[in-house]
Amino acid sequence: MPEAYDPQEIRRQAITPAGSGGPMDLAMDEAETLEKTPGGPEGTGPTGKPRSLWSDAWHQLRRSPIFIVSGLLILFLVIIAIWPQLIASRDPLFCQLSKSQQGMQPGHPFGFDTQGCDVYTRTVYGARASITVGVCATLGAALLGSLLGGFAGFFGGVWDAVLSRIADVFFGIPVVLGGLVFLSVVTSSTVWPVVGFIVLLGWPQIARIARGSVITAKQNDYVQAARALGAGSGRMLLRHVAPNAVAPVIVVATIALGTYISLEATLSFLGVGLRPPTVSWGIDISNAAPQIRNAPHMLLYPAGALSITVLAFIMLGDAVRDALDPKLR
Amino acid sequence: MLLDVRDLYVEFRTRDGIAKAVNGVNYSVSAGETLAVLGESGSGKSVTAQAIMGILDMPPGKITGGEIIFQGRDLLPLKEEERRKVRGAEMAMIFQDALSSLNPVLSVGDQLAEMFIVHRGMSKKDARAKAVELMDRVRIPGARERVGQYPHQFSGGMRQRIMIAMAMALEPALIIADEPTTALDVTVQAQVMELLAELQRELNMGLILITHDLGVVADVADKIAVMYAGRIVETAPVHEIYKAPAHPYTRGLLDSIPRLDQKGQELYAIKGLPPNLTAIPSGCPFHPRCPRAQDICHTDDPPLFRVSEERRSACHFWKETLRDA
Amino acid sequence: MGRYVIRRLLQMIPVFIGSTFLIFFMVYALGDPVAALFGDKAPDPATAARIRQELHLDEPLWKQYFLYMGQIFQGDFGTAFNGQKVTELMASAYPVTLRLTLVAIVIELIVGIGLGVASGLKRGRVVDNSVLLMTLLVISIPTFVSGYVLQFLLGVKWGIIRPSVSSEAPFSELILPGVVLALVSLAYVTRLTRTSIAENVRADYVRTAIAKGLPRRRVISRHLLRNSLIPVVTFIGADIGFLMGGAIVTEKIFNIHGVGYQIYQGILRNNAPTVVGFVTILVIVFLVANLLVDLLYAVLDPRIRYA
Numbered sequence: 001m002p003e004a005y006d007p008q009e010i011r012r013q014a015i016t017p018a019g020s021g022g023p024m025d026l027a028m029d030e031a032e033t034l035e036k037t038p039g040g041p042e043g044t045g046p047t048g049k050p051r052s053l054w055s056d057a058w059h060q061l062r063r064s065p066i067f068i069v070s071g072l073l074i075l076f077l078v079i080i081a082i083w084p085q086l087i088a089s090r091d092p093l094f095c096q097l098s099k100s101q102q103g104m105q106p107g108h109p110f111g112f113d114t115q116g117c118d119v120y121t122r123t124v125y126g127a128r129a130s131i132t133v134g135v136c137a138t139l140g141a142a143l144l145g146s147l148l149g150g151f152a153g154f155f156g157g158v159w160d161a162v163l164s165r166i167a168d169v170f171f172g173i174p175v176v177l178g179g180l181v182f183l184s185v186v187t188s189s190t191v192w193p194v195v196g197f198i199v200l201l202g203w204p205q206i207a208r209i210a211r212g213s214v215i216t217a218k219q220n221d222y223v224q225a226a227r228a229l230g231a232g233s234g235r236m237l238l239r240h241v242a243p244n245a246v247a248p249v250i251v252v253a254t255i256a257l258g259t260y261i262s263l264e265a266t267l268s269f270l271g272v273g274l275r276p277p278t279v280s281w282g283i284d285i286s287n288a289a290p291q292i293r294n295a296p297h298m299l300l301y302p303a304g305a306l307s308i309t310v311l312a313f314i315m316l317g318d319a320v321r322d323a324l325d326p327k328l329r
Numbered sequence: 330m331l332l333d334v335r336d337l338y339v340e341f342r343t344r345d346g347i348a349k350a351v352n353g354v355n356y357s358v359s360a361g362e363t364l365a366v367l368g369e370s371g372s373g374k375s376v377t378a379q380a381i382m383g384i385l386d387m388p389p390g391k392i393t394g395g396e397i398i399f400q401g402r403d404l405l406p407l408k409e410e411e412r413r414k415v416r417g418a419e420m421a422m423i424f425q426d427a428l429s430s431l432n433p434v435l436s437v438g439d440q441l442a443e444m445f446i447v448h449r450g451m452s453k454k455d456a457r458a459k460a461v462e463l464m465d466r467v468r469i470p471g472a473r474e475r476v477g478q479y480p481h482q483f484s485g486g487m488r489q490r491i492m493i494a495m496a497m498a499l500e501p502a503l504i505i506a507d508e509p510t511t512a513l514d515v516t517v518q519a520q521v522m523e524l525l526a527e528l529q530r531e532l533n534m535g536l537i538l539i540t541h542d543l544g545v546v547a548d549v550a551d552k553i554a555v556m557y558a559g560r561i562v563e564t565a566p567v568h569e570i571y572k573a574p575a576h577p578y579t580r581g582l583l584d585s586i587p588r589l590d591q592k593g594q595e596l597y598a599i600k601g602l603p604p605n606l607t608a609i610p611s612g613c614p615f616h617p618r619c620p621r622a623q624d625i626c627h628t629d630d631p632p633l634f635r636v637s638e639e640r641r642s643a644c645h646f647w648k649e650t651l652r653d654a
Numbered sequence: 655m656g657r658y659v660i661r662r663l664l665q666m667i668p669v670f671i672g673s674t675f676l677i678f679f680m681v682y683a684l685g686d687p688v689a690a691l692f693g694d695k696a697p698d699p700a701t702a703a704r705i706r707q708e709l710h711l712d713e714p715l716w717k718q719y720f721l722y723m724g725q726i727f728q729g730d731f732g733t734a735f736n737g738q739k740v741t742e743l744m745a746s747a748y749p750v751t752l753r754l755t756l757v758a759i760v761i762e763l764i765v766g767i768g769l770g771v772a773s774g775l776k777r778g779r780v781v782d783n784s785v786l787l788m789t790l791l792v793i794s795i796p797t798f799v800s801g802y803v804l805q806f807l808l809g810v811k812w813g814i815i816r817p818s819v820s821s822e823a824p825f826s827e828l829i830l831p832g833v834v835l836a837l838v839s840l841a842y843v844t845r846l847t848r849t850s851i852a853e854n855v856r857a858d859y860v861r862t863a864i865a866k867g868l869p870r871r872r873v874i875s876r877h878l879l880r881n882s883l884i885p886v887v888t889f890i891g892a893d894i895g896f897l898m899g900g901a902i903v904t905e906k907i908f909n910i911h912g913v914g915y916q917i918y919q920g921i922l923r924n925n926a927p928t929v930v931g932f933v934t935i936l937v938i939v940f941l942v943a944n945l946l947v948d949l950l951y952a953v954l955d956p957r958i959r960y961a
Contacts, residue, residue, distance in 0.1 A: 165665065169672030172937050174899020177917060181680050181929060184921045262796045266903060269798045270918070285799060289907075292806045303799040311794035318790070384864050417867030424865075429858040432877050433957055434884075443876075447868055479956040495866065 057247075057323035067319035073312040080124055081131040088124035092117065092279045110301045113284065114291060123301045126281040129274055130309055133191050133198070134261040140199035141260075142253040145206025150245055152207070153214030160211070167204035175201055176266060183272040194273050198260050209252050210245050217244035247324045255317030258310040265306050281306040330398070331535040332381070332420075332503055333357040337395035339376050339559075341606075342388060348606040350376045352559040353395070355633075358535040360502065363526075365538045365550035365567070367582065371603045373559035374539045378505045381537075382422050383412045400502065418448045421496035423525075425508040427488035431480040437464075437491050438476035444498040463494040467524060486517035490524065497528055503535040510545060522549060543586055547571060552639070555579050558604050558614035561633065565640040575642035575651045577621045613645070621646050662948055666941050673937045674930075678719050681926045682711070726934060732927030734920070740931045743916050748935070751912035753825060754904070755897045757832025758839070762890055766840045767883070770847020774882070775874075777852045785848070789841035797900070801834040801907040818909040828910075835904040839893050846889055850882040857881070884954045891947035895940030 061067045080087060095117035102112045110119035152163040179197055186193040217223055218241060226239075267273030268282025269289075276283060281302040288298035339351035351373040358364045366374045379385045381397055383404065397404045399420065404412065424430040432440055441463055442456035451459070457476070464472035467490040469483075480488055489509060496504050506525065510518040526549050529536050538550060546553060546567065553570050555563040555578065563576040574580040584597035601618035604610055610617055616626040625645050633641040636651070644650060706712050710721050725732070731740035773785040792800075808830060809817030819827045854860060855878060863877040902914025909915075913932055920928030952958045 165668050166672070168665075168669040169676065172669050172673035172940055173676065174896065174933075174936055174940065176902050177899050177914070177933060177936065178677075180902070180917065180921050181677055181933065185680065258794065262794075265796055266798055269796075270903070270906070272921075285802075289798075289802050292802055293810055296806070299799075299802060303795075303803075307791075307795045307799065310796070311790060314790060314793055382865055384861055413867050413869065415867070416865055422865045424858060424862060426858060430862045432859040432863070432881070434880055434955060435877075436956075443868065444866060447866075447872065481957050495862075 057320075060323045061319060064319050064323065066315050067323075070312045070315035070319065073308070074316060077127050077131060077309055077312065081128040084125045084128060088121045090118050090121040092121045092125040093277060094118075104297070111295070111297045113298045114287060114295075119284075119298060119301050122279055122284055123281070123305050125279040126284065126302060126305060127309065129191060129278055129280045130261045130264060130306065133194055133264040133274075134257045134313070136191070136195045137198035137202060137260045137264075138253050138257040140195065141202035141256065142206050142249060144199060145203035146210040146245065146249050148203065149207030149210030150214050150242065153211035153245075154218065154241060156215075163207070164211075167207050170201050170204045173201065175263065176270070179263070179267045180270060180272055183267060186272075189275040189278055191274060191278070194264055194267060197267075198263060202256060202260065205256065206249055206252060209248050213245040213248045214241050217241045220244075251317060251321040251324055254320050255314055258313030258317065261306070261313065262310045331358050331360050331362075331400065332537075333396075333398040334377065334381065335396040335398065337377060337380060337397065338393040339373070339380055339385070340391050340393050342391070343607065346607040349609060350390075350559050350606055351380065352609075354556070354559070354561055356554045356561065356564065358503065358537055360535055361529070361533045362552070363529065363536040363538060363550045365540060365546040365553045366556060367540060367543065367546065367553055367579075368556035369541060369603050371606065372556040374556045375507055376559075377556075378422070378507055378537065378539055382420065382505060383416060384422070414448075417444060417501070418499045419501050420503040420505065421499075421501045423489075423492050423496045423504065423506040423509045426512050427485065427492045428480060428512075430492060431488065433480055436477045436479055437483070441476075441491070441495055441498060444495065448499055459498070463498055464491070467491070467494040467528075469494075485513050486521060489513060489517075489521050493521070493525060493528070497532065497534075500532050501534065503537070504529070505537045505539070507539045508541070509538075511540070511542070518545070525549075543582060555582070558609055559606065560614070560643065561641075562615065562643045563641065564633075565636070569637075569640060573651050575636050575640065575647045576644045577619050577646075577650055578615050580650060581618075613643070621650065658952070659945075659949065662945055666945065670937060670941060674723070674934050675719055677933045677937075678722065678930055679715065681929050682715070682718060722930070726931070731931035734925055734928045740927050743928065744932065744935065747911060747913050747916045747932075750910060751898055751901050751905070751914065754828050754831055754835060754901055754910065754912060755894060757825065757828045758836035758897050759890060759894060761832055761836040762840050762843050762893065766843030766890075767847050767886060770844040770886070771851055771879070771882075773844070774848040774851025775855065777848075777855075782848070785844060789844050792837050792841040795837075797834060797838060797903050798907065800837055801831075801904055804830060804834055805907060821911055831904050831908045831910060834907070835897060835901055839890075839897065843886060843890060843893075847882065847886050850885055851878065854878055854882045884951065887954065888947045888951050891950055892944055895936075895943040898939055899936055 084092075095115040096112075097116045102116075104111045108118050108120060110123060113119055113122070148163055148167075152160040178201055182197050182200075183193055223241060264273055265280070265282030265285065268275075268280045269286040271286070273282055274280040284302040285299055285306070288295070288302070292299050334354055334356050337351055337354045338349075341348040341350050354373065354377050356364060356366070366377070368374045376385070376390070379390075380392055381399075381404075385392070392405060395405070399415070404415065407415075431437065438457055438460045441460035442451075442453065445451040445456040445459050446453065449456075461472050461476050464476060469475060469487055469490055475483075480491070483491065489512075492509075496506075504525075509525065510521050513521060522545060525536070528534070538546070540546060550567045552564065552566050554561050555570075555576065557578050563570070563574065563579045565575070570579060571583070574583055578599070581597070581599035585599065599618055604614055604617075611630075612628045613619070613622070613626040613631050616622040619626065621644075623645070629645070631643045631645045633643050634647050636642050636647060642650075710718050713721070729741065731744070734740050734743055769785050773782040776782050805817050808814045815830050816827060819831060859881075860873065860878055863873045868877075898913065901910075901912060902918060904910070905912045905914040906918065913936065917929055917932045919925075920932065
């Protein structure tokens with residue numbers, strides 16, 4: 001059967017766990033066969049040079065409205081996280097108690113909070129903490145997780161058992177409670193304790209994904225073939241196994257980034273995340289919450305900014321997953 | 330006539346445009362008769378079968394023309410509820426991959442008994458007894474003990490027997506078997522085919538056997554329909570086609586069977602690939618791959634020429650093809 | 655099957671020890687329980703030393719841990735900051751959180767699966783796209799934001815419900831908090847159900863069921879749902895542990911005196927026995943829930959049961 005040599009099929013196997021290749025119905029199967037023939041408009045037949053998973057995914061992403069919207073939004077958020085002065089000229093720590101809880105005024109479109117600080121300026125400056133925590137925690141968790149998970153999956157045996165149990169330990173700790181306990185003893189007002197905590201509890205999730213994909217990749221026929229041909233462990237891991245694990249890790253990490261930002265805000269809300277003078281949406285929402293009857297604007301703007309940021313990253317993750325997982329198309 | 334498919338057209342909407350999967354197919358089956366439908370994947374043989382069964386995915390699929398006359402009435406205008414009563418009871422289908430075609434979380438007994446509960450309104454207990462009976466009939470050893478087991482606990486051949494049992498549970502007039510032995514070991518293939526043929530004789534059922542394997546066909550089929558690019562290119566009684574094909578495509582299929590008496594020779598392969606159904610070549614759709622193609626083949630779509638009383642070929646040069654065989 | 659259970663139970667032991675030790679370490683090694691007893695006053699050194707000895711705080715940490723665990727297994731969880739026994743606090747707090755979690759789970763089951771099935775069957779249509787968009791929004795809004803906003807709108811502005819929950823916390827008052835607690839998981843359940851249904855709808859065995867001439871209703875309920883809901887049910891099972899641990903935010907917003915509230919108080923007042931005791935029980939709940947999920951999986955999927 002020609003299917004065995006079809007690049008599309010190999011790509012599909014590369015990303016979906018063994019045995020869940022998704023049984024297609026015959027009718028679609030036949031219709032699909034045609035799409036793949038060299039005469040097709042895309043020209044990706046077995047004789048032509050097959051597009052890689054990545055360029056294929058990129059090709060699809062460029063046409064996805066969700067990707068474009070979330071990508072632009074994230075670009076904007078990153079820029080104002082680095083240079084908040086671009087759109088907010090005031091000092092976020094400059095407050096006038098006389099203006100406490102006042103509504104919008106010329107030059108102060110979001111009004112003032114209880115301390116009389118400008119809500120607009122604080123909302124803009126709040127992006128920095130959230131983005132920093134989100135990006136650093138994701139990088140940390142993804143690196144640590146894929147390293148340990150990949151290691152466990154590739155070598156198996158005792159290593160796998162031990163690492164899996166360690167991952168289970170961190171899984172067994174409820175995230176918010178763990179944050180309360182761990183971070184309540186910290187006195188630093190930088191973002192690093194929060195980042196460290198999220199990495200500590202976040203890596204097992206990535207490790208599971210990485211472990212799973214490495215095990216699947218190891219069982220792939222062409223990896224077995226490479227092994228039979230005498231490829232060394234290092235070479236196998238780098239050339240054949242690792243590339244297959246990267247895609248699922250990226251997908252999970254992108255979605256996790258959004259939830260990490262949400263987690264940071266929750267911890268700050270509970271008083272154990274970021275601390276003043278760091279400007280954080282979580283802290284501002286926490287301060288605004290008791291006043292919601294008198295001055296709902298104090299809560300709505302930082303809450304809106306926080307939700308839009310989380311949404312942007314989750315949407316990005318969704319789009320990337322759809323692009324990297326042909327099975328769902 | 331049990332089943333008469335007349336001028337059937339089926340299309341699929343795909344990302345790359347409309348795929349014309351079936352383009353004016355005609356074939357018929359009588360009670361007790363076996364029709365083998367032959368063709369590469371993408372030739373429309375499975376789509377035609379699904380259209381007959383009424384299990385086509387619509388959308389993206391769409392039947393754009395034709396009639397399916399079954400036991401004297403056209404099935405296509407029927408309401409879904411009437412169609413449903415025909416499925417399983419009057420006509421049944423056997424699929425290629427029994428493991429994925431059986432529900433993994435229901436016992437085989439439940440899946441067999443379901444036929445009697447739904448179509449015959451039997452009680453659970455009676456239906457269960459019927460299920461055991463059926464398993465005995467398709468010669469599954471220890472049927473009484475195994476009736477509560479799950480599909481993954483059976484071997485490939487046994488699973489396909491369960492599929493067969495399910496298909497013939499209500500003694501339908503027509504069975505469509507879509508590549509029923511492709512997924513099986515060679516030794517098991519013969520046993521399963523034998524069982525199918527035996528049950529067919531017993532119940533005097535019509536059988537449509539969809540396959541790409543000419544070897545299977547020779548033993549069991551009465552007549553053959555060869556499909557290419559969603560149309561029939563040759564129909565003939567089975568012995569005649571083996572003797573002398575009247576279409577270059579059939580010729581190519583026959584020549585690509587490995588044969589013991591030609592040991593050492595290079596195996597023939599039809600050059601090129603099946604056509605893209607969103608852009609079927611003009612004229613005769615086979616012409617880009619045909620060793621006999623002339624100018625007329627690029628422009629004129631050949632009709633089904635009458636070769637003999639029971640034989641048709643859609644080739645401008647069927648006489649030459651027949652002569653050279 | 656029995657062997658499988660035993661293996662899972664054995665695997666739980668190191669995880670239990672690891673998790674509880676981690677918590678124990680954070681609370682006892684990094685905090686100062688004795689200083690906390692005295693609040694802002696500086697403790698008298700002699701008294702402090704006596705208390706340290708009584709609480710075994712002069713022993714090495716691992717020994718403290720095992721002494722503590724020994725006490726716990728004898729039912730002695732120590733004393734909370736107000737002189738009450740920690741076990742008494744638990745007896746009042748755990749039923750409240752359990753009720754809250756139950757409300758949340760029921761909402762997840764009904765609404766989440768309902769929406770997921772509807773959108774999975776109508777994949778790509780308007781229903782599907784709007785459900786997907788809603789789940790994205792819900793996932794993006796942190797619980798503490800949706801909690802305050804819903805409390806403000808329903809409780810204060812429109813006066814439909816009481817904005818805070820009384821100390822008895824009956825089911826009737828826990829509906830809105832339950833919704834708030836369930837929201838994010840609800841969105842995940844919906845998406846998971848949708849994906850699972852959409853994948854299974856194209857499965858060969860569903861086509862077989864249609865070819866058998868079964869009515870559409872039976873194809874969906876007996877064949878499609880049964881298979882599609884396996885991952886969903888296991889997700890919801892595992893969620894019990896997460897919800898109980900995550901209820902802290904909801905409990906703070908609605909002033910519910912449940913587990914999260916007590917742990918929060920314990921941390922604020924630096925009362926180690928309360929925090930470690932409550933978290934230990936939560937870890938056990940979490941592990942047992944996961945074990946039950948594994949067993950449930952085996953019950954639902956014969957391929958695992960007979961593997």
